[in-house]
Amino acid sequence: MLDCIIATCSSVPDLDPDDRLLLQALRARGFAVETGVWNDPSVNWSAARLCLLRSTWDYPKRFEHFSRWLDATNRATLVRNPAWLVRWNSHKGYLRDLARAGIPTVPTAWIQRGCRADLVSLLADRGWSEAIVKPALGAAGLNVLRVSPGSMEHAQTHLTSLLKDQDVMLQPYLEAAPHPELSLVFIAGTYSHAVSKKAFDTKLAIGDAAARRVAPTERERDVAARAIDAVPGGPPLYGRVDIFRSGNGAVFVNEVELIEPALYLGAHLPAAGRLADAIAREL
Numbered sequence: 001m002l003d004c005i006i007a008t009c010s011s012v013p014d015l016d017p018d019d020r021l022l023l024q025a026l027r028a029r030g031f032a033v034e035t036g037v038w039n040d041p042s043v044n045w046s047a048a049r050l051c052l053l054r055s056t057w058d059y060p061k062r063f064e065h066f067s068r069w070l071d072a073t074n075r076a077t078l079v080r081n082p083a084w085l086v087r088w089n090s091h092k093g094y095l096r097d098l099a100r101a102g103i104p105t106v107p108t109a110w111i112q113r114g115c116r117a118d119l120v121s122l123l124a125d126r127g128w129s130e131a132i133v134k135p136a137l138g139a140a141g142l143n144v145l146r147v148s149p150g151s152m153e154h155a156q157t158h159l160t161s162l163l164k165d166q167d168v169m170l171q172p173y174l175e176a177a178p179h180p181e182l183s184l185v186f187i188a189g190t191y192s193h194a195v196s197k198k199a200f201d202t203k204l205a206i207g208d209a210a211a212r213r214v215a216p217t218e219r220e221r222d223v224a225a226r227a228i229d230a231v232p233g234g235p236p237l238y239g240r241v242d243i244f245r246s247g248n249g250a251v252f253v254n255e256v257e258l259i260e261p262a263l264y265l266g267a268h269l270p271a272a273g274r275l276a277d278a279i280a281r282e283l
Contacts, residue, residue, distance in 0.1 A: 001032075001047060001048070001049065002032045002033065002034055002047050002048035002049070003026075003031040003032045003033060003048065003049050003050065003283055004026060004031060004032075004033045004034075004048055004049065004050045004051070004052055004279065004283070005033070005034050005035065005036045005043070005045060005047070005048040005050075005051050005052070006019065006022075006023060006033065006034070006035045006036070006052045006054050007035075007036055007037075007038045007051055007052065007053050007054060007055075007056050007073075008035055008036070008037055008038070008054060008055040008056065009037060009038060009039075009055055009056050009057050009058045009059075010037050010039070010040075010058070011057070011058065012055050012057075013035065013037055014035065015035055015054065015055060016055055016262075017266060018262060018263065018264065018265045018266050019054045019055055019265075021265045021266060021269070021272040022054075022265060022272050022275055022276060023035070024272070025272040025273050025275070025276035026276045026279065028276075029276055029277075029280060031276075031279075031280070031283070034048075038056045038059070038066070038069055039062070039065060039066075039069060045072075045073045045076045045077055046076035046077055048077055049077060049078060049283055050077060050078045050079075050080060050279070050282060050283055051073050051076075051077050051078065051079045051080070052080055052279065053079065053080065053081065053086070053259060053260050054260060055260060056259070056260045057260060059259070059260070060135075060137060060138045060142055061142075063090070063137060067087075070083050070086060070087075071083070078282070080237045080279070080282055081236045081237055081238065081239075081258050081259065082233070084233075085231070085232070085233060085236060085258055086258070086259050088232060089256070089257070089258040089259055090137055090259065091136050091137050091167070092134075092136040092137070092138075092169055092255075093110070093136060093167070094256065095108060095253070095255075095256075096110075097230070097232075098227055098230050098253060098256065101230040102226075103223070103226055103227050103230055103253055104223060104250070104251060104252050104253060105252055105253045105254075106171050106172070106174065106244060106252045106253070106254050107126075107171065107172055108169050108170065108171050109122055109126065109169070109170040109171075110136070110167065110168075110169060111159075111163060111167065111168045111169075111170060112167055113163060113164075113165065113166050113167050113168075114163065114164075115163060116160075116163075117159060117160075117163065117168075118156075119133075119147065119152060119155055119156045119159055119170075120152060120156075122170055123147070123170075126172070128172040128173075129148075129149065130146065130147060130148050130149075130172070130173035131146075131147045131170055131171060131172055131173055132144060132145070132146055132147065132169075132170070132171045132172075132173055133145045133147055133155060133158060133159050133162070133168060133169075133170055134168070134169050134171075135162055135166050135167070135168055135169070136166060136167035136168060136169055137166055137167070143158075143162060145158050146173060147173070148173075174244050174246050174252070181196070181197055181242055181243070181244060181254065182194055182195075182196055182214065182216060182220060182242070182243050182244075182245070183195050183196075183197055183211075183240050183241070183242050183243075183262075183264065184216060184220070184221065184224040184240065184241045184242075184243065185238075185239075185240050185263050185264060185268075185271065186224075186225075186228045186235075186236075186238070186239045186240070186241065187237075187238055187271065187274050187275050187278050188235055188236075188237060188238075188274075188278040188281075189228055189229070189234070189235020189236070190235075191221060191224070191225060192268060192271045192274060193213060193264070193267060193268035193271055194213065194214055194215070194216045194220075195211045195212060195213050195214060195264045195267050196211065196212055196214045197211040197212075211264060211267065212267070213264070213267040213268060217245075219251050220243055220245065220251055223241075223243060223251045223252075223253060224241035224243055224253070227241050227253045227256050228241060228256070231256065231258065236258050237275075237278055237279070237282060238258075238261070238263060238275060238278075239256060239257065239258050239261070240255075240256075240257040240261040240262070240263060241253060241255070241256050241257075242254045242255040242256075242257065263275070
């Protein structure tokens with residue numbers, strides 16, 4: 001029997017360079033590990049003791065299919081992160097849970113699916129000159145749009161289109177300093193490393209030169225750690241907290257990624273071994 005099947009998507013069937021580091025670390029520890037495209041019907045997920053969600057990056061485009069697959073796989077084997085946590089994390093409404101727990105999150109206007117929303121009025125009511133429109137269910141930069149005074153008509157059309165099928169978030173565009181967005185990686189609830197990357201980047205390959213390892217401030221680490229601690233069910237096997245620091249020094253959580261986040265293992269090579277050891281404890 002296999003110890004683990006690493007779930008990926010058809011665009012990276014052999015995993016991206018980052019996850020190949022994890023594959024090597026697991027095999028170096030004597031584990032029998034293979035990869036499988038999550039929606040490939042020929043993959044026998046019950047043949048492994050554990051299914052590890054990694055580069056299932058296309059799931060937002062076919063979420064109902066992914067959800068059914070997740071249920072079936074959860075019945076067949078152990079899934080990590082757990083299926084129930086994947087569901088909690090798949091809708092950005094989890095940010096409201098974090099805010100209720102006292103975690104500073106980016107201010108957000110929540111617009112329910114099917115509602116009619118006037119973008120100009122929403123921005124005026126909140127005093128936001130620029131904003132970000134994004135679906136409440138999504139990943140990376142998929143359908144994310146920056147709104148400025150000169151693009152209001154196009155942005156309204158985009159918002160109206162999104163609301164036909166899903167809930168939508170509206171957030172102020174934050175001028176960040178000194179980095180656009182900081183991603184802090186946690187393994188089994190413990191901080192590992194951080195990278196600075198371009199906000200809303202759609203390129204998910206870890207070789208992206210736009211991401212570089214950085215040392216977060218004590219405040220940034222504290223906010224990110226509090227966000228991980230507030231995740232229901234205890235520390236997840238893996239997680240990434242994306243934060244913004246505004247020009248006045250305020251720190252906000254923008255995302256807590258627990259499904260298939262890029263973990264930037266290549267930016268801190270010991271992290272692949274630490275994650276492999278954490279998986280070993282799960283097994």
